[in-house]
Amino acid sequence: MRSVSARDPNLVTIRLRVPLGIVYPEQLDILREVALRYGDGRLHLTTRKTIEIPGVPVKFLEQAQALLSRAGWDGSAYGNNVRNIxxxxxxxxxxxxxxxxxxxxxxxxxxxxxxxxxxxxxxxxxxxxxxxxxxxxxxxxxxxGVSRVIFYPEKCKMCRSCIKQCREGALYLNSLGSVVYDREKCIDCGDCLHACPNEALLCEGVYYRLxxxxxxxxxxxxxxxxxxxxxxxxxxxxxxxxxxxxxxxxxxxxxxxxxxxxxxxxxxxxxxxxxxxxxxxxxxxxxxxxxxxxxx
Ligand code: SF4
Ligand code: SF4
Ligand code: SF4
Missing domain, CATH: 3.30.413.10 (Sulfite Reductase Hemoprotein, domain 1)
Known part of the structure; x- marks a missing residue:
């Protein structure tokens, strides 16, 4: 739960794990108290949505950690771990x-x-x-999250509203004036699914793309x-x-x-x-x- 500041070896920064960056109002009081009592009065939000309490004197680290633990805050370890999701x-x-x-x-x-x-x-x-x-x-x-699309050309009435909707150019008119769906260009955003009034574009399924x-x-x-x-x-x-x-x-x-x-x-x-x-x-x-x- 600690990192030693390179600028001042007597101070540490406490980093707290905040899964998904979700914080409940009742958790905030203790952060305020620890930051004011033990830290330098600031909280720092990291790019991975953890919260840091900087400027904690090493000699007060245990007390600060105990207070945080009692309120359910977990430390976010540094090193070779699964970082805050x-x-x-x-x-x-x-x-x-x-x-x-x-x-x-x-x-x-x-x-x-x-x-x-x-x-x-x-x-x-x-x-x-x-x-x-x-x-x-x-x-x-x-x-x-992605939505895979299926195109049924026989149902298409060529109203073109899906073409305007697709920012990837995966839906376009060919030289015969028919709508073409290009699977290679489609990124499965699902934006066109709401555009078609004729059920020519349907969702094949929603997937977690890994x-x-x-x-x-x-x-x-x-x-x-x-x-x-x-x-x-x-x-x-x-x-x-x-x-x-x-x-x-x-x-x-x-x-x-x-x-x-x-x-x-x-x-x-x-x-x-x-x-x-x-x-x-x-x-x-x-x-x-x-x-x-x-x-x-
Ligand atoms: S636009 Fe997409 S990635 Fe961004 S917050 Fe909404 S669902 Fe999430
Ligand atoms: S799912 Fe998105 S990228 Fe694919 S055709 Fe529809 S709008 Fe275009
Ligand atoms: S919105 Fe539907 S009916 Fe209109 S052009 Fe696209 S696929 Fe055809």
């Missing part, structure tokens, strides 16, 4: 959302939030639609699409498998992006597909490692 409001308040980002985010936090023994840090971000407000493609694991291997830092990389999963349960299971493959086969201080670079995407997929249930259990419950060692 970020999700946009999704269906909670955004009209563009295709999936329940808050539901999956809180579930992932409860399952993965305690993992602090990974090869390197793991950042997870969830966006309810392809607008990607939480930057899922520059996280180690990103989830994006990306792996994105990162920021000195050499940013975009995540690669790992697949579309129709239910929250299925995408969560895939994320657990991905983290288990990374945990067992990633090198120390190697981000998922660099592991994929080292082994190739096809080999990474194979590792994820073939990871044994026992290896997932050990990741989720590190105490099993000790039991396995004791029994071997």
């Amino acid at each position: 970020v999700a946009c409001p999704g269906r909670y308040s955004c009209a563009n959302a295709q999936v329940d980002t808050q539901g999956i985010g809180l579930e992932l936090d409860s399952i993965l939030g305690h993992l602090d023994h990974m090869p390197a840090k793991v950042k997870i971000a969830i966006s309810g639609c392809v607008n990607g407000c939480t930057h899922p493609l520059i996280n180690d694991v990103g989830v994006v 990306y792996v291997g994105g990162k920021m830092g000195r050499s940013p990389m975009l995540g690669q699409c790992f697949g579309d999963f129709p239910t929250q349960g299925e995408v969560i299971e895939q994320i657990q498998r991905i983290l288990a493959a990374y945990y067992w086969y990633g090198n120390h201080e190697e981000r998922i992006a660099h592991m994929i670079e080292r082994v190739s995407m096809s080999s990474f997929r194979k590792l994820v597909a073939e990871i044994e249930p026992e290896k997932i259990d050990v990741l989720m419950h590190p105490e099993f490692t000790i039991e396995l060692q004791a029994n071997s």
Whole structure:
């Protein structure tokens, strides 16, 4: 729960885990009290939606932590852990959302939030639609809600309203004046689904699109699409498998992006597909490692 300031070794910054950045009003009083009593009177919101209390003298750290713990605040560890999971409001308040980002985010936090023994840090971000407000493609694991479209040309009355709606140019008129749907250009945003009065464009299904291997830092990389999963349960299971493959086969201080670079995407997929249930259990419950060692 602490980081020592490089400028003053007598002061620390307390960083608090704030799953999805959701804070309830009753939690604020204690932050105010700790910041005023032990810190320098400020709170700092980080890019991953954690809250920091800077300027806490080392000698008061324990008291400050005890006060925060009593109010239910958890520390957000630095190092090779699953960092604070970020999700946009999704269906909670955004009209563009295709999936329940808050539901999956809180579930992932409860399952993965305690993992602090990974090869390197793991950042997870969830966006309810392809607008990607939480930057899922520059996280180690990103989830994006998408709506896949099916076009029924025989039902099309060529009113053109969908063409105006599609910002990707995936719907256009050909030289014969017929509407064409270009699957390659379509990014599954779902915007056109509300435009068609004739049911010529219908939703084939809503999916959680999973990306792996994105990162920021000195050499940013975009995540690669790992697949579309129709239910929250299925995408969560895939994320657990991905983290288990990374945990067992990633090198120390190697981000998922660099592991994929080292082994190739096809080999990474194979590792994820073939990871044994026992290896997932050990990741989720590190105490099993000790039991396995004791029994071997
Ligand atoms: S990513 Fe999409 S659903 Fe989420 S806040 Fe942005 S626009 Fe809304
Ligand atoms: S889903 Fe989006 S990108 Fe695809 S055709 Fe419709 S509007 Fe265009
Ligand atoms: S909105 Fe529907 S009917 Fe109109 S051009 Fe598009 S697909 Fe055809």
